[in-house]
Amino acid sequence: MPALASPAHASYDAVIVGGGHNGLVAAAYLARAGRTVLVLERLGHTGGAAVSTRPFAGVDARLSRYSYLVSLLPRKIVDELGLRFAVRKRTVSSYTPAERGGRPTGLLVGGGADRTRESFAALTGGDAEYAAWQEFYATTLRVAERVFPTLTEPLPERAELRARIDDEAAWRMLFEEPIGVTIEERFADDLVRGVVLTDALIGTFADAHDPSLLQNRCFLYxxxxxxxxxxxxxxxxxxxxxxxxxxxxxxxxxxxxxGHDATRVETDGGHAEVTFRTEAGDTGRVAARHVLVNASPQALAALLGDDAPAPAAEGAQLKVNMLLRRLPRLRDAGVDPRDAFAGTFHIAEGYGQLATAYEEAAGGRLPSAPPSEIYCHSLTDPSILAPELAAQGYQTLTLFGLHTPARLFAADNDAVRDELLKATLDQLDAQLAEPIADCLAVDAEGRPCIEAKTPLDLERELRLPGGHIFHRDLSFPYATDGTGRWGVETAHANVLLCGAGAVRGGGVSGVPGHNAAMAVLEPDG
Structure with a gap:
């Protein structure tokens, strides 16, 4: 949409800084409650990291450029806001290639219990790992059923959440001891252990046994x-x-x-003023009773002129978007590529491989076997492709690499990106019967349809501190000192943090936006 010349009014009930998905959730709730609302967005479009773009010149394929899957968005938000939006289930949960007995094989999870059980048995030679898998994820399902509804309620106290979960073994596993302990106790196969651990590492740079439990917080979400x-x-x-x-x-x-970049927020706790700068370089100011900041805690501090919080943890991911003329054939001929890529395709994510990659990156080196995971959006939702591309068999691939902290790119982002991308694709090629490069489509200028984003790229393009996709380390979803009633409060009574850096932030959820709106709408808000 074109940038507007200026806000229509000089004063609003609420000014929201940042038009990403959380800011838009807050805006919709507050406006539906009768409040006057202004959203100031720096870029020329809304959406933040949750956008679809056509990144390849002359090719009509709309890729989810940054964030790409939905899990944490409550149905409550979709229904209450009357959103015309839907999701589809993936037919397969994951496929992880392996080599056993000198031949290519793999673990396929999904497509029915019988098929999954048979895949476990073929890989591990028995039923023990599948039984452990079933028991483990039955436990996490019970926790999910109890925890997820609390995300859009006032923050529970720790003891309250523990009582609500009502499972001491599960509480210890997720909230008190490193997730690596449980994984090693419950599973014997290195590949199976790695598949479980990956959920603790997406967007998070940590070891399975990190005493801070950062990996547990990531796993929980x-x-x-x-x-x-x-x-x-x-x-x-x-x-x-x-x-x-x-x-x-x-x-x-x-x-x-x-096209309006907020540059300053001044408040006395009851009224606030927000200064902004337009794309043309003009400045302006609007007044507000409340200001909701859909940006990082570091950006919030800069707007207020407060001392910056402790440096955010680094982003540690490589995001790669690809458009293929066709899916590649696999070395494991027993699995259809349409099944393998419909779910999460794990690359170099055995338990030992993940530990080695972390140690190498923590020591300042790119992982020698970069771990990553891939999925094909267009297998589940071909609507993102022009009909003629879909008819010709084109497919998208989204790759998310792990254990590549921002510090590794500091000396030469472009060169290190290229080196890491090559090493990552080499790991993928090792599982394929043909190079992925042979399957890539080309754009209108004859260039391969592939793009890669490092943490530093995300910091530059989206202002994510250190390229951290959660803005900072995730927190457990319960109250601690200073978190406030909703987890969005700041030291200023009428300034709220509604971005991913709020308590219960991270991911595409809308939860911080909902909770900030609820904090404003409470009688004493």
Whole structure:
């Protein structure tokens, strides 16, 4: 949408800084409650990291460029805001290639209990690992059913959440001891252990036995979504969600102004003023009773002129988008590529491989076997492709690499990106019967349809501190000193943090936006 010249009014009930999905959720709730709302967005479009774009010149394929799957978005938000948005289940949960007895094989999870059991038995030579798998994820399902509804309620106390879970073994496993302890106690196969551990590492740089339990916090958010832990495909791409949110906010009366970068927030606790700068270099100011900041805690501090919080943990991921003319053939001929890539395709993510990659990266070196995972959005939702591309068999691939902290790119981001991308694709090629490069489509200028984003790229493009996709380390979803009633409060009574860095932030959830709106709408808000 084109940037507007200026806000329509000089004063609002609420000014929201940042038009990402959380800011739009907050705007929609507040406007539906009758509040006057202004959203100031720096970029020329809304959506933040939850956008769909056509990154390859002359090719009509709309990829979820940054964030790409949905799990933590509560159905409550979709229903209450009347969003025209849907997700689809993936037919397969995951496929992990392996070599056993000198021949290629793999673990396929999904497609029915019998098929999954047979895959476990073929890989491990018995039923013990499958039984352990079933028991483990039955436990996480019970936790998810109890924890997920609390994310859109006032923060529970630790003891309250523990009582609500009502399972001491599960509480100890997730909240008190490193997840590596449980994985090693319950599973014997290195490959199976690695598949379980990956959910503790997506967007998080940590070891399985990190005493801070950072990996446990990441794991928890990856298994509680929707009360099931399922990760679903957004129909139309991630931009379909943020477009629906922007439509809902505007329909309720919110004003959304793009190309306007907030530069200063001044407040006395009761009233605030927000200064902004336009793309043309002009400046302006609006007043507000409340200011909601959909940005990182570091950005919030800079806006307020406060001391910056402790440096955010680094982002530690490589995001790669690809468009293929066809899916590649696998070395494991017993698995259809359409099954293997429909779920999460794990690359170099055995338990030992993940530990080695972490040690190498922590020591300042790129992992010698970079771990990553891939999935094909267009197998579940072909609507993101132009009909002619879909008819010709084109497919998208999204790759998310682990254990590549921002510090590794500091000396020469472009050169290190290229080196890491090559090493990552080499690991993928090792599982294929043909090089992935032979399957890549080309754009209108004859270039291969592939792009890669490092943490430093994300910091530059989206202002994610250190490229951290959660803005900072995730927190357990219970109250601690200073978290406030909703986990969005700041030292200033009328300034709230509604971005991923809030308590119960991270991921595409809308939860911080919902909770900030609820904090404003409470009688004493």
């Amino acid at each position: 990856h298994v509680v979504g929707g009360g099931t832990g399922d990760w679903d495909v957004p129909v139309g791409g991630m931009g379909a969600l943020t477009d629906a949110l922007a439509d809902a906010a505007r329909a309720a009366g919110a004003e959304i102004v793009t």
